[in-house]
Amino acid sequence: MNQVKKIAAGATLIGALLGGGVLAVTALPANAATNTTTTASSSASGTDASQAARDESKGGHVGANGVTEALLTGDTAAKVKAAALAANPGASVERVENDAEGANYEAHIVKADGTSATVKLDGSFTVTATETGGPGH
Structure with a gap:
């Protein structure tokens, strides 16, 4: 049992x-x-x-083309910052990254007047456009 x-x-x-x-x-x-x-x-x-x-300071925006932006470092970052500041005297740089919408690089800045902008650059670090305002600033 x-x-x-x-x-x-x-x-x-x-x-x-x-x-x-x-x-x-x-x-x-x-x-x-x-x-x-x-x-x-x-x-x-x-x-x-x-x-x-999303933490904007770390990049990571994904464009419509599927490209993910990443923060730049080293010489590339320094060249993008220098070009963006030369084109916008008195500005401060928030971050620099590759661009997901057509340019090679972009610098997110705050202009001397306090407005936010994105400076677009080509592969030779030449400023090709500056967009004022918008998302991601």
């Missing part, structure tokens, strides 16, 4: 463990899919909420 009770208790325990494992395995992929979908839709929509969550 004790043997029957032991077998029944063991079967119950195994059933409970398997049932809990199936529940956990079923719940994890569903949760992962939800997170992936949410992240993808937020990034694709370009909403103000996704803009606010």
Whole structure:
């Protein structure tokens, strides 16, 4: 009789463990899919909420062409800063990065009058345009 009770208790325990494992395995992929979908839709929509969550000081804007902007470093960063400041005396540079919308580089600046602008540069570090205001400043 004790043997029957032991077998029944063991079967119950195994059933409970398997049932809990199936529940956990079923719940994890569903949760992962939800997170992936949410992240993808937020990034694709370009909403103000996704803009606010992004740390502008680290770059990372993705253009319509799929190019992701990244902060510049070293000699390239120094040349972009110098060209942007030469074209905008009294300005301060917030960040410099590659450009996702057609130019080679861009410098996000605050002009001497306090307005924000983006200075666009070509591969030779020549200023090609200056955009005042807009997102990402």
